[in-house]
Amino acid sequence: EKGGFASFMDKEIHDQPQAVADTLLGRFDLEGRLTLDDMRIDESLLKSIDKIVVIACGTAAYAGQVARYAIEHWCRIPTEVELAHEFRYRDPVVNEKTLIVAISQSGETMDTLMAVRHAREQGAKVIAICNTYGSSIPRESDAVLYTHAGPEIAVASTKAFLSQIVACYLLGLYLAQLRGNKYRDEIETVIRELQEIPAKIQRLLDEDKQQVVDLAAKYKDTQSVLFLGRHVGYPVAMEGALKLKELAYIHAEGFAAGELKHGPIALIDEGQMVFIIVPSKNGRDSLHAKVVSNIQEVRARGANTIVIAEEGDEEVRQYASEVIFVPQTATLLAPLLATVPLQVFAMELATDKGLDVDQPRNLAKSVTVE
Ligand code: M6R
Numbered sequence: 001e002k003g004g005f006a007s008f009m010d011k012e013i014h015d016q017p018q019a020v021a022d023t024l025l026g027r028f029d030l031e032g033r034l035t036l037d038d039m040r041i042d043e044s045l046l047k048s049i050d051k052i053v054v055i056a057c058g059t060a061a062y063a064g065q066v067a068r069y070a071i072e073h074w075c076r077i078p079t080e081v082e083l084a085h086e087f088r089y090r091d092p093v094v095n096e097k098t099l100i101v102a103i104s105q106s107g108e109t110m111d112t113l114m115a116v117r118h119a120r121e122q123g124a125k126v127i128a129i130c131n132t133y134g135s136s137i138p139r140e141s142d143a144v145l146y147t148h149a150g151p152e153i154a155v156a157s158t159k160a161f162l163s164q165i166v167a168c169y170l171l172g173l174y175l176a177q178l179r180g181n182k183y184r185d186e187i188e189t190v191i192r193e194l195q196e197i198p199a200k201i202q203r204l205l206d207e208d209k210q211q212v213v214d215l216a217a218k219y220k221d222t223q224s225v226l227f228l229g230r231h232v233g234y235p236v237a238m239e240g241a242l243k244l245k246e247l248a249y250i251h252a253e254g255f256a257a258g259e260l261k262h263g264p265i266a267l268i269d270e271g272q273m274v275f276i277i278v279p280s281k282n283g284r285d286s287l288h289a290k291v292v293s294n295i296q297e298v299r300a301r302g303a304n305t306i307v308i309a310e311e312g313d314e315e316v317r318q319y320a321s322e323v324i325f326v327p328q329t330a331t332l333l334a335p336l337l338a339t340v341p342l343q344v345f346a347m348e349l350a351t352d353k354g355l356d357v358d359q360p361r362n363l364a365k366s367v368t369v370e
Contacts, residue, residue: 009154017198019159022148034174038144056103059157065235067168074176084115105160106366107135200327216348233277240342247350270302278309
């Protein structure tokens with residue numbers, strides 16, 4: 001049932017083109033209007049919400065962070081992302097005008113379920129983004145947008161993460177259409193670009209995997225790895241670090257690259273391994289330039305800089321110990337590609353250390369206690 005792969009995780013990483021394609025399938029009608037499954041919230045109500053709060057835990061919360069950049073940009077609705085267990089116990093301000101988006105692969109995460117219940121008690125409507133039909137969180141929500149990733153067996157989340165991000169984009173695009181399409185042209189481009197993502201992930205797996213396998217072998221004995229990103233690259237950095245902790249039991253931390261000077265740069269020493277996720281140059285020159293200068297800052301202090309950049313971004317080569325190129329796409333969609341080498345890196349490094357990548361120590365696939 002591993003389909004010839006060495007582990008479920010390996011299989012699930014390779015399932016990602018399909019998982020993304022299936023999550024996109026059948027969502028657009030002939031006029032290009034989005035349709036969501038199980039939408040039991042009145043559209044007039046969705047037009048009047050004044051705040052979105054995304055609640056989730058772990059990897060699902062990083063998908064939520066990506067969602068925030070997209071939803072705020074396309075819909076101009078203030079959007080917060082919060083860990084479900086923090087949200088639940090801090091007396092949050094939510095009401096009938098708040099839309100809660102609860103993201104959960106399993107649909108059984110108790111922290112997220114409790115936060116959903118709490119929000120509904122305050123009158124908020126809840127849309128669940130979930131991978132498991134009929135599980136508790138969708139059952140207790142007002143609407144559901146299913147990710148069609150198929151069963152995810154490995155404890156560490158991979159294909160569910162990419163599918164959650166896709167579902168968040170769909171929700172953002174739907175709300176943007178519903179509330180009057182301010183960025184019509186951009187949204188049309190994004191919808192087109194989304195359709196091209198599965199083939200791009202496939203190309204990445206076909207062409208870049210060996211480079212990442214070699215990289216993992218080279219750094220097998222490393223004790224600590226840092227990940228830097230800005231904008232949507234920030235949650236990608238967090239996710240890269242989480243995968244490495246979970247699978248390889250290596251101390252790993254993700255930072256917003258802009259925070260470097262505010263403290264973390266003190267960690268940089270000769271030979272420190274640092275992944276840097278570089279945003280596309282396309283239309284975001286200043287963001288790109290900022291990250292390039294972050295690479296230089298850590299490089300000057302002796303770091304080994306592993307740069308994830310868009311194909312064609314030759315400028316970064318001179319500052320990088322190694323560059324992993326990913327296919328070009330719209331800025332907001334980049335996490336669907338940039339995450340993949342980080343998943344492969346964590347899996348390969350753990351495998352090189354002789355660890356069980358499907359069932360890491362101390363972890364459960366779904367956390368059903370608070
Ligand atoms: O089933 P859920 O999406 O609600 O699970 C949330 C987290 O427990 C989960 O993403 C966890 O962080 C994974 N082990 C990440 O790989």
